[in-house]
Amino acid sequence: MKRKVTLKQIAKELDVSVSTVSKALRNSKEISLDTRTKVQAFAKLYNYRPNNIALSLKNKRTKTIGVIIPEIVHHFFSKVISGIEQEANNRGYNVIIGLSNESFDKEVINIEMLANGSIDGFILSVAKETLLLQDYHHFYETINQGMPIVMFDRVVNEIACDKVVVDDKLGSKKAVAKLIDSGCKNIALITTKDYVNVGKLRTQGYLEALEEHKIAPKASLIIKVGENKDKDIEIETLEKEISALFEKEKDIDGIFAVNELYAISAMKIAIQKGYKIPEELSIIAFTDGVLSKHSIPALSTISQHALEMGKKSATMLIDKLEELVEEEKYQTEVINTTLIERDTTK
Amino acid sequence: MKRKVTLKQIAKELDVSVSTVSKALRNSKEISLDTRTKVQAFAKLYNYRPNNIALSLKNKRTKTIGVIIPEIVHHFFSKVISGIEQEANNRGYNVIIGLSNESFDKEVINIEMLANGSIDGFILSVAKETLLLQDYHHFYETINQGMPIVMFDRVVNEIACDKVVVDDKLGSKKAVAKLIDSGCKNIALITTKDYVNVGKLRTQGYLEALEEHKIAPKASLIIKVGENKDKDIEIETLEKEISALFEKEKDIDGIFAVNELYAISAMKIAIQKGYKIPEELSIIAFTDGVLSKHSIPALSTISQHALEMGKKSATMLIDKLEELVEEEKYQTEVINTTLIERDTTK
DNA sequence: TGCTTTCACGCAAACGTTTTCGTGTTGAAA
DNA sequence: TTTCAACACGAAAACGTTTGCGTGAAAGCA
CATH class of the missing domain: 3.40.50.2300 (Response regulator)
Incomplete structure (x- = not known):
């Protein structure tokens, strides 16, 4: 096993100084053509590569x-x-x-x-x-x-x-506006608690879109999902909430979720409850990912690029x-x- | 903006040598308690942290x-x-x-x-x-x-x-055995070309499982997916092949795919064609991921941990x-x- | 006083580079 | 023959650490 070769080793082998080797490798014309080619050949043979760490230390980057x-x-x-x-x-x-x-x-x-x-x-x-x-x-x-x-x-x-x-707010507005334009009257929102700023902004976008279309927001249509270190539990809890929401609010015809997973969860419950998608219920998620792309039916989303x-x-x-x-x-x-x-x- | 502080700077400031600072920080009893505490206090104040790059160079790791x-x-x-x-x-x-x-x-x-x-x-x-x-x-x-x-x-x-x-082969065997045990007689395989060794092994597992259960493999039930740099095109092509497969082989009742995406694609086509899952058609994918977990219906998989x-x-x-x-x-x-x-x- | 410890610290090398600044040799011009 | 430039190379510093070893001073002992 040949260990990494250094300038010093090349120098010793060729009986020149370290600086000569360094310069020769960088093709400095300070070094004679003879020495240059000799050093370069040797370096190539032994597969010399400058040590990144040493360079980092020297260059301070x-x-x-x-x-x-x-x-x-x-x-x-x-x-x-x-x-x-x-x-x-x-x-x-x-x-x-x-x-x-x-x-x-x-x-x-x-x-x-x-x-x-x-x-x-x-x-x-x-x-x-x-x-x-x-x-x-x-x-x-x-x-x-x-x-x-x-x-x-x-x-x-x-x-x-x-x-x-x-632009989370604008993105959300786009999504909700799309839902409204396609005829949705009762659009539910599934979002995070407000301390997650992107969640908050997306919620704002939802509200603004409603306002601009003269639709009064209803607090009962909004689910704010609580964090849980265990994602599975978080989703399970969410699914119960969604299920309850569908029971309570019979005329929901649109859902906007701030991420894929929330949307997919909603879709799952909706399908179980027999909703026809998108005829009776439209869904849009913020964040475009594999889940949306490959879900059946495929989810409409706001892509963040x-x-x-x-x-x-x-x-x-x-x-x-x-x-x-x-x-x-x-x-x-x-x-x-x-x-x-x-x-x-x- | 205070730049990163080094041993040398501390040394100069405290009018001692670099080595004294270094030793003091490592609490060497070679250094008087006085100096030690002084150096340590100063280092803490200036939030001294040893430079990783220098350490790497020195320690050769x-x-x-x-x-x-x-x-x-x-x-x-x-x-x-x-x-x-x-x-x-x-x-x-x-x-x-x-x-x-x-x-x-x-x-x-x-x-x-x-x-x-x-x-x-x-x-x-x-x-x-x-x-x-x-x-x-x-x-x-x-x-x-x-x-x-x-x-x-x-x-x-x-x-x-x-x-x-x-153990790709064994994993596949488990999956295919499960399909057979649950009553499947005509199990299709969606796999990769043979140069991908994991694909090859999973194919072998499929074949061995069939053999052990005295089922003769049919080449017409096997799709070997060709690579395409553009994943979308790869999947599109695959979906056409799957569609053709369903048309040709009417009695398919099980599908084993070597990854999630292939399985999801198959499921999508199957749902379009009106198959009832899992009653009329069972599906298992190798590789457990988000897609499987959250697809509707949720995919049964072989988890690789x-x-x-x-x-x-x-x-x-x-x-x-x-x-x-x-x-x-x-x-x-x-x-x-x-x-x-x-x-x-x- | 003279000797030996002990203490507390500094020097220098090492890690692998790059680069500036010599310096000895050669050849040519004066 | 002297002077000087060009050439080809080497020495050393620097980057920030750690560590073995050397050393001056104080202190202890006879």
Whole structure:
């Protein structure tokens, strides 16, 4: 087993100095053609590759981006990662991943682990617990140490950093307007509690759409889902609530859910109860993912263009890292949403 | 903005040497209690954290694991990553991700990028194109340089390294046996082309199960799906084939698909054609994911325990890295499969 | 006083690079 | 023959750590 070969070893072998080897490999004309070709041949033979760690230390940059997301087993987040990775790789950067599992502590630990030189900057989406606790010291500290952060989707407005968000309110309005336009009169909303800002915004969009169409909102048509660490239990509870909702509100003809899973759960109950979709009941979900695409019937959704979000986030971060953009100038990029009409809308 | 503080800066500020600071921080009794407390207080105040890169260079280990997978927007792979990340974090390791997108070139590039000091070892699942080309030089080179590799799921048998696999053949047999036991007589198989080894093994399991139950296999009941870079087109093509299959073979009463998506596609066509599931047609998919869990009706599947695969892979790699296990001793861990009965089987 | 410990700290090397600044040799111009 | 530029290369510093070893001063002992 031949271990990794270093400049020093090549130098010793060829009886020249380390600096000569380094220069020869970079084709410096300071070195004679003779020596250059000799060194290069030797390096090729032994498959020499400069040690990234040493380069990082010297250059004070790692060419690595740290990404921290709440969970990875999730279509939206994995798609964003995919986008980040594409853009990062194109620009010669690596991506290192940390998962917070929606936990404040894990988010802090991950940030601290990575912030000590391992990476050049962060792209992250804030954990729900952090949002709930409203403790953002780890973000401030990171930024203070001169490490740029780009937040996407779940952002904290009061923090001065670049952000990539979806126009949640407008997206929701689009969805609800579509439902109304297609004839729905009693549209239920399945959303999260208000401390999740995207949930809150989507709720606002729902309300505004109703208002603009002169429809009075009814509190009894709104379900705000409580968090549960165990997703299965969360969904089970939700399904009971939905079931109760259908019993109580017999004239529901439209459902808008703030994510796929809530929508699918609603659809499942609706199908059980014999609703014809979309004739008697239309459904639209925020967030487009595999579930929507492959459900039967296929769900109409608001696509957030997760891939684009990822790419855009990476672009903004790398631009800042490479100083193509002013350091203290923070931007918030809004990604458009698109209504994807499938089989649950008329 | 206060930049990251280093030992040197602390040393200068406190008018001692760098080594004194270093020792003081590690609470060496070589340093007087006075100085120790003073240094520690100062370090705390300025939030000193040792630079990971410098430590990596010095210790010749990065405490980082490189993971290369074909795609991340995929329930199985993201679940495996989740498992790897859990175990790695527990043991104080970071995880850095590379995506091959099933491409040989990207796989090679990713490995080369990471192998030059950025990480201590690899966990990977081989790209389909690599499997097709059968060019494994990048794996051999990596191993030769003393960097351990753990392959999971899509492995190359001839390479000497640790492996974590699922008993694909046995899993398939379980599934097909279940179909037969519940009364199915004409079971169709939807699988991949044979160069994908897991597909091949699952096909074998299907055939063996039939054989053991004295059922003669019929080639006309088997669909081998061709790859297409564009997944949508691949699925569209598949759906046409499935549709044709139903037309030609009227007495199909069971379907075994080697992954969720193929199964869902089949179910979609079957529902369109009016089959009652599971009464007239049973379906089982290999690979358990969100789609299966939330489809309507919910798909019965063979679970591969992706999380466990991830954890096990990480355990094996880290054990090797920390020399808790002999270097030249390679193991192949087989993860059990479980039949998860949901609503598409009787 | 002279010797030996002990204490408390600094020096320097090492990890693998890149790069600036010498420096010795050669050949040519004066 | 002297002077000087060009050439080809080496030494050393720097990035931020850790650690073995050396050392000056104080203190203890005879």
